[in-house]
Amino acid sequence: MVYVRKNVSKLTRTERRRFVEALLELKRSGEYDEFVRLHIEHFVGDGDRGLRAAHMTPSFLPWHRQFVLDLESALQRVDPSVTVPYWDWTRDRSPTSVPWSDDLLGGTGRPVDRQVMTGPFAYRTGNWTIRESITNVEFLTRNLGRPRDPIDLPTRDDLNWALKDPVYDVAPWDSTVTKGFRNKMEGWGSGRVVWRNHNRVHRWVGGVMLGGASVNDPVFWLVHAFVDMQWQRWQRRHRKHRYLPAKPPGRNSEQYGRIVARHERLPPWDMTPDEMEDMSQIYRYE
Template sequence: MVYVRKDAGTLTAAEKRRFVKALLEVKRRGEYDEFVRMHLAYFSSDGERGLRTAHMTPSFLPWHRRFLLDLETALRRVDPSVTLPYWDWTRDRTATSTPWTADFLGGDGRRSDRQVMTGPFAHRQGDWTIEVGVTDGEFLTRDLGRRREPLDLPTASDLERALRDPVYDAAPWDSTVTRGFRNKLEGWGTGQGGAAWRNHNRVHRWVGGAMLGAASVNDPVFWLHHAFVDLQWYRWQRRHGGARYLPATPPGPRDGQHRRVVARHEKLPPWDVTPDELEDVGRIYRYA
């Protein structure tokens, strides 16, 4: 049966409680930290040798689509009524709006050390200790909007710039490409400061704290953010009917991206699935 992913701003109090309870249970079981480890393992950049699957690559979208599905499956094993909500950061744009409420994801970090002190994921509640990360810190941190160097969230027009591009991706299939929907949505730009961070990337910068690095999964907002990113792929596919994931075939041996990116019908590590198989999720879920 097809289930529905809802806008976090429309969730009822009961839906918020069930989502939070299921997420905390996945954490208690030790499953959640495996998601953090996986994201760390597959967070590779242009400058690294070998295959890139999760970031700075065409498979950014199908990789995270499958990643979200795995977490959603874990949540639904706890409570079959739970689905991943999405955070529409073009609309809920302040540090006090959805999802930053005490009954949901909690709020900003305190000034002294960015530690989140409110909500169910605050370390002092005893249910959300950071076990896997790039530092030794045990508590969740945020710096919503970046106090020292203020940054705004992406706007609807920023998103529209990506959505109107009819081509999924283009050579050289990395963070430097200026054409194609994928990188315009992922958000690797040129320039200095905030101008270099667009859409998906800019949101990570705006949240700050744990969301800045490869261990960004430690902040539960990661899933709501990426559900909204996934929704954009869903919308792009419907706007540009027939447009497909690219590259369709692997770059050749003389290409600098040979064996560095996943083509449409190639397996997408760490799963036994191809981007082609992840292009249509209509039999699994839909967005409200």
């Protein structure tokens, strides 16, 4: 049966409560921290050695598609009614709008140390201690909108700029490419506009969302559900275009063994990007 992922602003009070309670149960069991560890492990950049599967790479989109699916499956083992909602940051754009309510994700961090003091994921509730991170901070941090150095969320025009590009990705298949839907959506850039779309949202939220341990903020899942929704939109708009590269780079390429081609295994799973392109029999967006 195909299930539905809803706009977080459309969730009922009961749906909000059940989503939060399922997340808290995963945290209590220790399973949530496994997701944080996995993301940190696969946060490999251009300047690092080895395979890039999750970031600065063509497989950014299928990797996070499977990652969200795994979290969703874990939530549904706790409560079968729960699905991952998405946050449309082109509409809900202020630090006081959804999803930053006290009954959902809580608000921004306090000025002194960016610690989130409101909502169910505040450290003081005793339910959300950060155990897996790249720092020693145990509490959730945010700096919504960066008041001292303001930054705006991406707009609908920013999304459309990415969506209108008919090519999925281009060589050299990394953070430096200026063409292709993948990096326009992932958001690496240079010059006057450094961060776009997905990356800009991480910057706008701030706190733990700035690094490989960004999964420690539950908004991570809402952000990536919306990114996944944009991939579906791109797929519908450009039906003749698919994931690239179709074949792995040759041995003489600097990207040899560093990226995942269409029919290659996508670590840490056994599926390929090719198998991740059609989710119509699993979920849909509303």
